[in-house]
Amino acid sequence: MDCTGRWLSSIPGNLRGDTEELLLDDNTIQVLGNASLLPYTQLCHLSLTRNRLELIEPGTFHSSQGLQELSLSDNLLFTNYSLTAAALSALQALRTLDLAGNRLTEDMVSVLVWNLSSLESLSVARNVIMRLDSSIFTNLTQLLELNLEKNYIFEIDEAFEGLQSLQRLNIAYNYLPCLVGFGLTQLRVLNVSNNIIEWFLALESDDLFELEVLDLSHNRLLFFPVLPRQNKLHSLLLQDNRMSFYQRLPNGTSLANVTVQFLIIDGNSTNITTVRLWDELCYSNLSSLRLLDMSQNQVWGLPEGFLAQMPSLTHLKLNQNCLEAFHLLEEGPLAMLTELDLSQNRLVELGTEVGVGDVLPNLQLFNVSANRLRALPPGVFTHTRKITTVDLSHNQVDLCPQPDVAGEAESPPCVDIRGVETLTHLSLAGCGLRGLGGRPFQGTSLIHLDLSDNCQALSGGLGWLQDLALTLQVLSLRNTSLSSTAVDFSTLNSLVRLDLSGNSLTAFPASLGALELHSLDLRDNCLPALPPDTARTPLGRSLRELYLSRNPYNCCTLGWWDALQRVEGLRVPDGREVTCSHGSHTLSPGALPEPVLRSCRWQTADLALLYLVLALPTCLTLLVAFAVVFLMLKEKLLKMLKNRCGVSSPY
Numbered sequence: 065m066d067c068t069g070r071w072l073s074s075i076p077g078n079l080r081g082d083t084e085e086l087l088l089d090d091n092t093i094q095v096l097g098n099a100s101l102l103p104y105t106q107l108c109h110l111s112l113t114r115n116r117l118e119l120i121e122p123g124t125f126h127s128s129q130g131l132q133e134l135s136l137s138d139n140l141l142f143t144n145y146s147l148t149a150a151a152l153s154a155l156q157a158l159r160t161l162d163l164a165g166n167r168l169t170e171d172m173v174s175v176l177v178w179n180l181s182s183l184e185s186l187s188v189a190r191n192v193i194m195r196l197d198s199s200i201f202t203n204l205t206q207l208l209e210l211n212l213e214k215n216y217i218f219e220i221d222e223a224f225e226g227l228q229s230l231q232r233l234n235i236a237y238n239y240l241p242c243l244v245g246f247g248l249t250q251l252r253v254l255n256v257s258n259n260i261i262e263w264f265l266a267l268e269s270d271d272l273f274e275l276e277v278l279d280l281s282h283n284r285l286l287f288f289p290v291l292p293r294q295n296k297l298h299s300l301l302l303q304d305n306r307m308s309f310y311q312r313l314p315n316g317t318s319l320a321n322v323t324v325q326f327l328i329i330d331g332n333s334t335n336i337t338t339v340r341l342w343d344e345l346c347y348s349n350l351s352s353l354r355l356l357d358m359s360q361n362q363v364w365g366l367p368e369g370f371l372a373q374m375p376s377l378t379h380l381k382l383n384q385n386c387l388e389a390f391h392l393l394e395e396g397p398l399a400m401l402t403e404l405d406l407s408q409n410r411l412v413e414l415g416t417e418v419g420v421g422d423v424l425p426n427l428q429l430f431n432v433s434a435n436r437l438r439a440l441p442p443g444v445f446t447h448t449r450k451i452t453t454v455d456l457s458h459n460q461v462d463l464c465p466q467p468d469v470a471g472e473a474e475s476p477p478c479v480d481i482r483g484v485e486t487l488t489h490l491s492l493a494g495c496g497l498r499g500l501g502g503r504p505f506q507g508t509s510l511i512h513l514d515l516s517d518n519c520q521a522l523s524g525g526l527g528w529l530q531d532l533a534l535t536l537q538v539l540s541l542r543n544t545s546l547s548s549t550a551v552d553f554s555t556l557n558s559l560v561r562l563d564l565s566g567n568s569l570t571a572f573p574a575s576l577g578a579l580e581l582h583s584l585d586l587r588d589n590c591l592p593a594l595p596p597d598t599a600r601t602p603l604g605r606s607l608r609e610l611y612l613s614r615n616p617y618n619c620c621t622l623g624w625w626d627a628l629q630r631v632e633g634l635r636v637p638d639g640r641e642v643t644c645s646h647g648s649h650t651l652s653p654g655a656l657p658e659p660v661l662r663s664c665r666w667q668t669a670d671l672a673l674l675y676l677v678l679a680l681p682t683c684l685t686l687l688v689a690f691a692v693v694f695l696m697l698k699e700k701l702l703k704m705l706k707n708r709c710g711v712s713s714p715y
Contacts, residue, residue, distance in 0.1 A: 067091070075100045085109040089135075092116055096151075098123035111135040113162075118143045122150040131155050137187070138165040145172045153179035164189040164211070174200045187211040189234075196223035205229065213237045213255075224248055235259070236279070246292075248273075255279040257301070264289035266348075272296075280305070281357070291348040298352050303381070304360040309367050350374050357381040359405070364388060371397040383407040383431070391415040392424070392441070403429040407455065411435035416444065423447050433457040433491065439477030445484045452486055457493035457514065463504040483507035490514070493540070497521040500528045509535045516542035516563065526551055534558060542566045542585070549573045564589070565611065572598070580606035587638065591615040599627040607634050613641035617653065620646065620664035625653050 065079050069090040074097075079086070083104050093115040101107060107128040117139035125131060134155070141148055141163065152158075158180055163173070168191040177186065181203045193215040200223055201207065209232040210224075217238040224230060232253040240259040247267035248254075252274050256264075261283040266273070273292035277299045280289060285305035291297065328335045350373045357379075364386040371377065378400050382390075387409040398404075401424060411432065416423075427448045432440075437459040445451055456479060464480040481487060487508050494517040501524055510532050515521050522544050529536065533555045543566035553559070554575040562579075565587040572594050576584070580602050592615075598604045610628070617625075622644060628634060636642070643650045646660050656664075 077103055079103070082106050087111045088115070089113040090115075094118050096120045096124045098126075100124055101128045104128060105130075107131055109133040112139065114138045116140060120148040120151040122147060123154075124151045125154045129154055130157055132157055133160040134158060135160075135162040136166070137162045137190075141166040141176075142168055142172060145176055149176045149178065152176060155180065156182055158182055160185040162187045163191070165191070167192055169193060170195060170197075170200055177201070178203060181205060183207055185209040188215075190214045193217055195219045195221070197221045198223060198225060202226055208232065210234070231274075248275075249292075250274055253277040256283070258282040260284050262286050264291075266290055266292040268293075270294060277301075291350070294349055296352055297350060298376075299355040300350075300353060301355075301357045302361065303357045307358065307361040308363055309365065309370075348373075352376055355379040358385070360384040362386055376400055378426075379403040381405045383409070385409050387411055389413055389415060392444070398424055398427075400426055402426050402450075405429075405431045406435070407431045407433040409435055411437055413437070414441055414444070416441040425449055427451055429453045431455040432459065435459050437461060440479050442480070445481065445487075448484075448486075450486055451484060453489040454481070454487060455491040456495060457491045459495055461492075461495050462497065463492070463500060465502040465504065481505070481508060485509060488512065493517050499523040502528065503531055504528060505531045508532070511535055512538040514540040515544060516540045516566075517544075519543070519545045522546055522551065526553070526556075529556065532556070537561065539563070551575070554578050577601040577603050579603055582606060583609040585611040586615065587611045588614045592618045593621045594624040594628075596623050596627070598624055599631050604628070604631060604634075607631070610634060610636050611638050612636060613638040613643075615642075617642070617644040618646075619644035619651055619653065619656060619660060622653050622656075 065083050065085070066087045067076065068087050072088065072091040073093060074095075075086075075088065075093065081103050084106055086104065086107060086109070089111055090113070093112060094117060096112075096117065096119070098121045101110075101124060105127050108130060110128075110131060110133070113135050114137070117136065118141070120141075145168065152161075159182065161177070161180065161183055163176065164187045168176070168188060170193045173188050173191070173193060177183065183204050184206055186204065186207060186209070189211045190213075193212065194217060196212075196217060196219070198221065201210070204227060207227050207230055210227070210230060211234045213234050213236040215238055217235065217240060220235075220240070224233065228250060230248065230251060233248070233251055234255045236255045237258045238256075240256060240261055242261055242263040242265075243256060244263060244265045245267050246265065247269065249271050253276060255277075257279045258281075261280065262285060264280055264285065266289075270293055273295040275292060275295045275297055278289075278291075278297060279299075279301040281301045281303035283305050285302065285307050287307060288309065289302070291300075326337045328337060353374045354376055356374065356377060359381045360383075362385065363382065365388075371380075375397060377398070380398075380401060380403065383405045384407070387406065388411060390406055390411060392414040404424075404427060412435075414432070414437070425447055428450050430448075430451060430453070433455045434457070437456075438461060440456075440461075445454075462476060462478040464478040464482065481490065482504065483506070485507060488510060489512040490510055491514040493514045497515065497518040498520040500521060505528070508531065513532070513536060522541065535558060536556055537558055538561040539556070539559060540563040542563045545568065546564060547568040547570070549569065549571045551573060552575045553562070553573060556579070559579055559581055561583040562576075562581055563585040565585045567589050569586070569589040569591055572591060574595075577595070577598070578601070584603075584607060595601075604627075625642075628636070639654075640652075642653060644653050645651075646656075646663070649660075651657075651660065
């Protein structure tokens with residue numbers, strides 16, 4: 065029974081007696097009385113999320129002891145938590161309990177869950193818990209999942225040691241400064257992201273940890289975490305920390321054999337331990353790791369053999385670091401890699417191994433955007449038989465073959481993607497491409513090509529796209545200084561999305577009319593109007609999305625706009641931003657004032673008729689003036705004629 069959002073102040077008593085699931089979210093219930101659930105003896109799932117619940121009376125659940133799932137999130141249970149705890153204690157079959165958003169402290173939580181030994185899933189997220197110790201979750205021996213996110217936890221003192229069945233633990237968005245002595249061997253998923261953790265140190269033990277996913281992202285980690293020696297990790301998330309490695313310094317100094325002494329003071333005892341800087345971190349078994357995300361850190365180099373510990377790695381993210389060099393093709397460690405993200409670093413070169421056989425054979429996505437690269441190693445894609453996506457944007461690279469430049473002894477370095485048959489997505493945005501020539505895409509089957517922010521890329525036309533005529537579906541030419549309407553798009557018959565925004569087009573390219581595009585972007589150009597028959601062309605019939613804003617349209621030539629408004633299925637997402645100009649005024653084409661419409665009617669009227677209307681009053685005025693003059697001078701004129709002719713006649 066779904067009674068969500070009905071402004072109910074109590075549980076209705078006239079529902080079916082065999083109700084198993086009752087949803088009462090978004091109501092105004094403040095108290096659950098002892099008789100509230102008496103009619104519903106078969107209830108298994110009860111949800112009271114987002115009410116004003118302050119009290120559950122002790123006998124409320126006596127008739128519903130088979131309840132398995134109870135959601136009480138976003139209420140006010142902190143006010144009478146002890147009485148509510150007495151009511152909950154009757155639920156011996158309860159498996160799932162949600163107490164999130166109730167302003168509960170750790171002491172209140174301890175009282176509320178004290179007798180709920182059957183619980184398998186507990187959420188106390190978004191409360192005011194600050195410190196956890198062993199007394200809080202003592203009796204929850206069957207608990208599998210615990211959610212503590214978005215509290216104010218700054219200290220944990222053996223709070224989870226008694227939870228022998230716990231598999232998923234979420235402590236994200238708290239204030240933990242470190243995790244030392246981590247020893248929850250049964251845990252499979254641990255999320256401690258968005259804290260202020262500087263150190264993660266697992267317990268020194270040879271026991272097998274079941275840990276599969278560890279999320280330490282968005283913390284303040286200074287160094288790579290010390291992981292359990294034996295584990296089942298397949299996902300390690302370290303994004304947005306302050307990590308760096310200290311085996312090699314930026315100036316090339318090697319510290320591989322340098323030792324460091326730790327002074328450990330414990331009460332009255334003092335120990336001095338000597339270790340090698342990097343060896344301590346190499347004891348962890350990372351053979352099952354598939355995803356490693358170290359993006360947004362301060363890594364400027366990886367220690368020797370670091371990736372060799374991860375033969376199963378398929379996704380490696382090192383973007384937004386300080387890398388200046390990276391050895392791309394290693395014979396063994398990166399053999400399983402399908403995604404490699406090195407974007408937004410300081411890479412000047414990518415190293416390769418000469419003469420090595422299959423290297424990166426499974427790579428599918430390769431991102432080196434926003435670096436300082438001028439070229440890629442020759443034949444870098446020779447052995448990547450599955451590569452589909454390459455992002456080279458915002459590097460100063462050129463495509464092979466290079467146009468011949470007189471006076472140059474040898475051609476500058478370039479990136480050769482010819483013959484890479486599996487490549488479907490290529491981004492070359494902001495690469496400073498100049499007048500592409502030859503056939504740089506010969507032997508490829510590109511579907512998506514981004515050439516935006518290359519001001520000179522189209523100086524020689526679009527002839528170099530001939531090899532993509534049958535496959536290219538998405539083309540971005542944003543901000544490429546395109547001004548000529550003579551550029552011919554008609555050969556690109558497979559295009560479905562075209563971005564021409566940020567250019568200097570003064571007229572609509574006629575060749576676009578024959579294409580069957582689904583999306584066209586014409587923003588930020590110099591277009592005064594679109595062709596009046598656009599809606600009747602193949603383009604107009606196929607378009608589903610059209611961007612038109614930030615163009616100087618003429619308010620008196622908006623017939624094309626009205627025609628587009630009548631096209632069924634066409635959407636103009638920026639329609640409210642489209643404006644037109646009339647004199648010094650900027651107006652919305654959908655709400656032109658009457659004076660502007662009258663002015664436009666005069667401007668668009670037939671010129672011959674306009675001239676006739678203007679000339680007619682002048683002619684009539686001249687005719688009337690001639691008649692008046694004639695009548696005033698009639699007698700004098702007749703006398704003059706008589707004197708001239710010499711014939712007398714009576715008047």
